[in-house]
Amino acid sequence: MQRTARVCAVITEETTAGALRALQESARVADLAEIRLDYLRDFDFGEPRNLSVFLERQPLPVIITCRDVDEGGHQALDNDLRLRLLAEASRTADYSDVEAVHYARLIELGADTSRLIVSYHNFKETPADLDSIYDRLVSFPAAIHKIATLAQHASDCLAHFKLLERAQRERRDLIAIAMGHRGIISRLLGPSRGSFLTYGSFGREKESAAGQLTCREMTRRYRIRDLSTKTRMVGIIGRPVAHSASPAMHNAAFAETGLDFVYVPFEVDDVNEFVRRMILVSTTESGLDFRGLSVTIPHKSAILNLVDELDPIASAVGAVNTLVIDHGKLHGYNTDVRGMLAPLAEVLSIEDHSFAVIGAGGAARAVICGLKSRGARVEVFARDPARASGIAGDFDVKIKRLDDLHKSEATVLINATPVGMHGHSEGVSPVSPDVFEGRIAAYDLIYNPAETQFLKDARERGCLTLSGMEMLVTQAAAQFELWTGRSAPVEAMRKACLEYLAES
Numbered sequence: 001m002q003r004t005a006r007v008c009a010v011i012t013e014e015t016t017a018g019a020l021r022a023l024q025e026s027a028r029v030a031d032l033a034e035i036r037l038d039y040l041r042d043f044d045f046g047e048p049r050n051l052s053v054f055l056e057r058q059p060l061p062v063i064i065t066c067r068d069v070d071e072g073g074h075q076a077l078d079n080d081l082r083l084r085l086l087a088e089a090s091r092t093a094d095y096s097d098v099e100a101v102h103y104a105r106l107i108e109l110g111a112d113t114s115r116l117i118v119s120y121h122n123f124k125e126t127p128a129d130l131d132s133i134y135d136r137l138v139s140f141p142a143a144i145h146k147i148a149t150l151a152q153h154a155s156d157c158l159a160h161f162k163l164l165e166r167a168q169r170e171r172r173d174l175i176a177i178a179m180g181h182r183g184i185i186s187r188l189l190g191p192s193r194g195s196f197l198t199y200g201s202f203g204r205e206k207e208s209a210a211g212q213l214t215c216r217e218m219t220r221r222y223r224i225r226d227l228s229t230k231t232r233m234v235g236i237i238g239r240p241v242a243h244s245a246s247p248a249m250h251n252a253a254f255a256e257t258g259l260d261f262v263y264v265p266f267e268v269d270d271v272n273e274f275v276r277r278m279i280l281v282s283t284t285e286s287g288l289d290f291r292g293l294s295v296t297i298p299h300k301s302a303i304l305n306l307v308d309e310l311d312p313i314a315s316a317v318g319a320v321n322t323l324v325i326d327h328g329k330l331h332g333y334n335t336d337v338r339g340m341l342a343p344l345a346e347v348l349s350i351e352d353h354s355f356a357v358i359g360a361g362g363a364a365r366a367v368i369c370g371l372k373s374r375g376a377r378v379e380v381f382a383r384d385p386a387r388a389s390g391i392a393g394d395f396d397v398k399i400k401r402l403d404d405l406h407k408s409e410a411t412v413l414i415n416a417t418p419v420g421m422h423g424h425s426e427g428v429s430p431v432s433p434d435v436f437e438g439r440i441a442a443y444d445l446i447y448n449p450a451e452t453q454f455l456k457d458a459r460e461r462g463c464l465t466l467s468g469m470e471m472l473v474t475q476a477a478a479q480f481e482l483w484t485g486r487s488a489p490v491e492a493m494r495k496a497c498l499e500y501l502a503e504s
């Protein structure tokens with residue numbers, strides 16, 4: 001039986017007043033709240049009755065947790081005081097969460113097992129024998145059992161889904177979580193597979209465990225309460241993917257169109273293993289109904305070997321940024337070409353211009369392929385022309401030294417390097433400002449920040465400027481259309497992208 005997802009806000013405030021405020025506010029985004037006592041700096045841990053401050057007249061059920069440092073706790077506390085507090089919490093709070101190793105002592109202290117959450121954590125890995133860990137854990141009578149392990153691979157989430165299935169068959173309440181960035185789907189899909197609850201942070205920078213999303217992200221962006229085992233899956237595979245704007249854009253599009261799809265980030269190291277265990281109908285262990293994927297760095301080329309059919313544009317570019325999964329077959333596309341061309345064509349006539357592309361990586365290949373398909377003249381400028389020589393043959397273009405850019409007669413300069421990107425080299429330009437003298441336009445594929453140093457220098461020299469934001473939205477809209485067969489709600493996607501970038 002499936003129930004509506006319960007979201008538990010984890011409160012990691014350092015003061016009692018802050019925690020009480022957070023408790024009140026969390027009722028707006030969560031169904032339960034967990035107070036992490038081990039974060040509090042002003043709490044008298046020697047007096048269990050002080051717990052009542054968190055339990056009286058609260059707007060939602062409260063879980064009291066106070067972790068030992070070895071179990072992910074935030075400060076060293078006397079273990080006996082800690083366990084006395086947790087025993088008291090089991091009698092007075094809605095739930096008290098205690099590590100399995102301390103179960104016997106909790107019973108000695110008179111704990112009420114009907115309100116205990118007995119938990120097992122592993123911050124190093126997801127052990128192969130989760131079933132035997134589950135067997136040991138459930139031998140301790142409790143209201144709920146909880147297993148949280150670090151995901152080293154996205155596919156580690158599958159072991160948690162299997163445990164949830166087992167717990168449902170055995171009619172036990174279980175919380176199963178794969179922690180870390182690679183475990184995000186266990187947090188998002190766990191409740192639809194029977195997890196008693198899923199944890200969310202109360203705000204950004206307030207996470208109690210790696211990979212935790214905020215409650216707001218889970219409920220608004222991922223619509224966790226609407227997800228079911230029937231929800232169709234799409235997502236992004238790459239490394240890293242934690243800061244991708246794509247989940248915000250695509251989930252906004254699904255919400256706008258009312259489609260039962262969810263778009264999830266997958267931090268993937270081994271793309272072969274991911275496709276085999278999660279996607280391919282003949283080998284999948286996931287039971288997830290994948291309709292497609294966005295593919296990003298570093299997997300755009302490796303995925304070429306795994307597709308059953310390759311779209312001619314993706315074949316010409318030599319990279320796939322979109323997979324469509326249809327009747328068990330993988331179809332590879334490249335929507336970066338359309339994404340790059342459409343905003344450019346809005347502001348100038350492509351065939352009337354000559355282009356200097358800076359950089360010779362994956363995005364540059366899409367740019368060159370697109371421009372050449374429109375009959376434009378293109379030169380490529382690379383810091384190491386020898387390394388970029390493959391592009392010369394693939395697209396019949398000249399590769400020149402980046403230092404010689406000032407000699408180029410191109411009317412439009414395109415930055416296809418990451419130089420100037422937020423979190424990489426913000427404020428830096430790959431070229432000196434004087435190269436913009438006499439040019440018509442500058443296009444930076446980077447979308448964060450909206451105005452890079454490259455574009456600022458160009459604007460100050462009278463060039464028309466174009467950021468990568470429209471490319472990002474346009475290529476995502478093309479993906480949406482490939483996956484759903486419907487026209488994309490571009491305005492909703494653009495709005496979500498702008499909001500995401502403003503927040504980040």
Ligand code: NAP
Nearest residue numbers: 359360361362363364383384416417418445446468471472
């Ligand atoms: P990539 O495959 O890693 O290629 C990066 C290229 O930049 C390489 O040719 C690299 O040269 C060059 N480069 C790196 N640092 C440089 C420096 N300091 N000076 C000169 N050249 C340098 O990356 P990519 O996938 O092509 O992505 C490039 C940029 O495009 C990223 O910022 C990405 O966010 C952006 N992008 C935007 C969109 C969008 O939708 N707006 C889509 C795709 C990509 P070497 O080979 O010498 O290292």
